[in-house]
Every structure is written in C-alpha cells, then in structure tokens.
Amino acid sequence: MASxxxxxxxxxxxxxxxxxxxxxxxxxxxxxxxxxxSTVQATKGRKPVMPENQRLALVESLKVVDQAxxxxxxxxxxxxxxxxxxxxxxxxxxxxxxxxxxxEYVNKRKLKVTVVRVGKFGEDELSSSxxxxxxIVEKFAR
Amino acid sequence: MASxxxxxxxxxxxxxxxxxxxxxxxxxxxxxxxxxxSTVQATKGRKPVMPENQRLALVESLKVVDQAxxxxxxxxxxxxxxxxxxxxxxxxxxxxxxxxxxxEYVNKRKLKVTVVRVGKFGEDELSSSxxxxxxIVEKFAR
Numbered sequence: 672m673a674s675x676x677x678x679x680x681x682x683x684x685x686x687x688x689x690x691x692x693x694x695x696x697x698x699x700x701x702x703x704x705x706x707x708x709s710t711v712q713a714t715k716g717r718k719p720v721m722p723e724n725q726r727l728a729l730v731e732s733l734k735v736v737d738q739a740x741x742x743x744x745x746x747x748x749x750x751x752x753x754x755x756x757x758x759x760x761x762x763x764x765x766x767x768x769x770x771x772x773x774x775e776y777v778n779k780r781k782l783k784v785t786v787v788r789v790g791k792f793g794e795d796e797l798s799s800s801x802x803x804x805x806x807i808v809e810k811f812a813r
Numbered sequence: 814m815a816s817x818x819x820x821x822x823x824x825x826x827x828x829x830x831x832x833x834x835x836x837x838x839x840x841x842x843x844x845x846x847x848x849x850x851s852t853v854q855a856t857k858g859r860k861p862v863m864p865e866n867q868r869l870a871l872v873e874s875l876k877v878v879d880q881a882x883x884x885x886x887x888x889x890x891x892x893x894x895x896x897x898x899x900x901x902x903x904x905x906x907x908x909x910x911x912x913x914x915x916x917e918y919v920n921k922r923k924l925k926v927t928v929v930r931v932g933k934f935g936e937d938e939l940s941s942s943x944x945x946x947x948x949i950v951e952k953f954a955r
Contacts, residue, residue: 680822682867685874720949725824732827734876804953807862807946812954
C-alpha cells in the first residue's frame with residue numbers, strides 16, 4: 672500500500688509507486704490510497720488543483736498501480752490500514768509524519784505490517800507538485 | 814498511433830489515448846509519439862512546462878500505452894508515419910491542422926492508413942493543459 676495526494680501527476684510520483692511495488696517483491700499487488708480533497712484542505716489549508724476523482728482515475732491509469740481507492744472523508748490512517756489490510760506500507764521521502772502515525776498504530780494493534788521508507792529520486796526541480804506550480808506561476812503569471 | 818505534447822498529464826489525455834486504442838479494435842497496439850520540446854517551441858512559441866524526457870516517461874507509464882517515442886527534432890509528420898508505419902492514426906479534437914497534413918501525406922503516398930478523429934470528453938475545465946495552467950496561476954500567483 673502507498674498513499675498520497677498525487678496532484679499534477681509527475682515522474683516523481685510514478686517512481687515512488689514503482690519503488691513501493693518493488694518493496695513488495697515478486698507478484699506484489701500495489702494498492703494506492705488517494706487523499707480526499709477534504710483531507711488536503713484540512714491538512715494544507717487549500718484544495719489540490721485537480722479534484723479527487725480525476726486524481727484517482729489518473730493514478731489508476733498507471734501500469735504500476737493494481738488498484739486505487741479514495742481515502743476516507745474523515746481521514747484516519749488506522750481506518751485505512753484496517754480497510755486495506757496491507758502486508759507492506761511504503762512511505763515516500765516526504766511522508767515522515769505519516770510514518771510516525773503508521774508505526775504507532777501498527778505497534779498498538781500488534782499488526783504484522785512491514786513499514787518501508789522509499790527514497791527520493793534525484794533532485795529534479797519538477798519531481799514535486801509544488802515546484803511544478805511554482806514554475807507555471809513564474810512562466811505564465813504576467 | 815497517436816501523438817501530442819502531453820504537458821501536465823491529465824485525464825483528458827488518458828481518455829484520448831484510450832479512445833485511440835479502441836479505434837484499433839481488439840489486440841490493437843498503441844504507439845504514442847510525444848512532441849519534442851523544440852517542436853513545441855517552434856509551433857507555440859514556448860517550451861512545455863515538463864521537459865520531453867519526463868513527458869515521454871510519464872506517457873509510457875500509462876496502462877493504455879504499449880510504446881512511447883519522442884518525435885523528430887525537425888518535425889515532419891511524413892517522417893513519423895514512415896518510421897512508425899501505423900495501420901491507424903488517431904487524432905484528437907484539437908488536432909485539426911494535423912489531420913489535414915496527415916491526410917495529405919497519406920493520399921500523396923497512397924498509404925493504407927486509416928485516419929480517425931477521436932472526440933472531446935466532456936467540457937471539464939481541467940481536461941486541457943492550458944486550463945490547468947490558468948487555474949494554477951489564478952490560485953497561486955499573489
């Protein structure tokens with residue numbers, strides 16, 4: 672299982688998901704939880720550029736993804752883990768807070784879940800949705 | 814065969830490619846030609862937001878795509894057709910000029926190539942790279 676917002680889909684997202692799937696070994700099935708607009712609004716103070724249904728459909732259209740689902744309106748990582756029942760949870764380089772919450776829940780419930788951290792892929796300026804937004808604003812806002 | 818810039822990949826792109834593949838019938842193989850940065854610069858007067866290698870890799874990562882290749886530096890639709898040798902060329906709703914050039918070349922060379930036009934998918938404000946850019950500028954340029 673991997674999760675994220677996946678706004679303005681870019682190569683960094685795809686590489687993250689490919690590494691997440693690799694972490695599951697041969698025949699792994701990758702289930703991706705796509706954050707709700709309401710969750711992003713609550714945590715970042717603004718909605719994503721692309722609405723949740725489009726982000727979900729785009730993630731689902733990737734070769735590496737076996738299944739994509741939307742998160743819960745009232746986001747709780749414990750609920751997500753209980754629903755998906757993953758063997759492995761892969762977290763991205765920028766998901767430190769999430770890792771802490773995941774480990775806490777897994778330990779508390781004594782679940783057999785492996786938590787892995789997946790690295791950052793190069794320092795490319797465009798492997799980040801916020802940097803893509805920034806480039807667009809610089810280029811087109813006149 | 815389908816072609817395009819595929820800057821800021823969105824659901825409209827994916828649906829266009831799905832329709833293009835459907836036009837080829839069962840067992841169709843979809844080859845996508847991704848426009849070079851230099852071609853976009855020459856035709857639109859500016860480079861895409863995402864560089865060609867990232868656009869290529871992202872298109873290639875889609876389930877619907879069997880193969881993705883970059884166009885020629887000196888773009889010529891005839892060269893592309895000669896290289897790919899497609900049975901069917903699918904053109905999007907916004908590729909009118911391209912359709913004319915394709916038909917001209919196919920007729921001149923008497924090629925057995927079917928040219929199909931694939932429709933627009935809803936009037937969603939975010940099924941267009943330029944509208945996504947516009948939304949980002951409106952939201953974030955302060």
